[in-house]
Amino acid sequence: MTFVMRITLLSRRTCLFLWCVGCLWRVAPALASTSVTFPESWEVGQAFAVALSSHTPFESPSVTWMNRVISLDMEPGREGYVSYALLGSHVRDVKPGDYPLEFGFIQGDERFLVKCVVRLKAKKYPEEHLKVDDKMVTPPRSQLARIQKETRLAEAARKTMTEERLWTTPPARPVPGVFTSSYGFRRVYNGVAKGYHAGTDFRAAVGTPIRAPFAGRVVLVGKHYYSGGSVFIDSGNGVVSLFFHMDKIDVKEGDPIKKGQVIGKSGATGRVTGPHLHYGLSLAGQYVDAAPLFETSVTALLSTMKSEVVRP
Ligand SMILES: [Zn+2]
Structure with a gap:
């Protein structure tokens, strides 16, 4: 099965919507329909939630965090469909800094990869x-x-x-x-x-x-x-x-x-x-x-x- 791949890069202050058809890259404006929710910044050791939501159904939702791919459920949400994940970082292993968070899903004949960044801040534990x-x-x-x-x-x-x-x-x-x-x-x-x-x-x-x-x-x-x-x-x-x-x-x-x-x-x-x-x-x-x-x-x-x- 072949999909058109779209890659979206979300950084802390910019929202670039890039999509790729074969080798052709373009920049396109972002419009309403499918969105991701995630923390721009969070404390090391503390749990946070992320969500992928859309007015139209999607397939194979996943999120990648700390080098692990987490397969998600799609379920009915307030305005269509939603996938949730609970994520976090182990205070013993993870240092403060910027870490990649990626959402993946298929909608129609397109496979999407949304690249975000979460800044993990230090927290003092006694x-x-x-x-x-x-x-x-x-x-x-x-x-x-x-x-x-x-x-x-x-x-x-x-x-x-x-x-x-x-x-x-x-x-x-x-x-x-x-x-x-x-x-x-x-x-x-x-x-x-x-x-x-x-x-x-x-x-x-x-x-x-x-x-x-x-x-x-x-x-x-x-x-x-x-x-x-x-x-x-x-x-x-x-x-x-x-x-x-x-x-x-x-x-x-x-x-x-x-x-x-x-x-x-x-x-x-x-x-x-x-x-x-x-x-x-x-x-x-x-x-x-x-x-x-x-x-x-x-x-x-x-x-x-x-x-x-x-x-x-
Ligand atoms: Zn204990």
């Missing part, structure tokens, strides 16, 4: 000192192979990419307790710096029922060295939830999950200073700060962002 069992800072040799295997499984699970959007916002709170440790804290265990906290800790006594913030499907269940009783749920478009230190797990791999469904009970297993729930949110492989999402929705996030028309 340091946190914690006292844990020494074997949780320097694990015994006998546990190294196990830890490596668990790390591989966890990395694969949190990078799961499925097309169907099962997530809706705001997410359901997994437990009622307050936040006791935030995402992005630089963690120092027993005086040894051990990277960044990649999730949100909720206060939760052992045995507190844990509810799924988003609908989805269980992709990994395990009793891991560091994260203890663990569940990973894929909610589509690269949105994966992680629940750590659980005492009891009520689901198994492959189970479909409803939003708000109880998946088990909180505990104090793995590397902990006491009972709590660690909730992690991975967006297309980037761990982000989930906490602000509990207070907002995709539409509210998008209303703060820039919309650009990309196709007449």
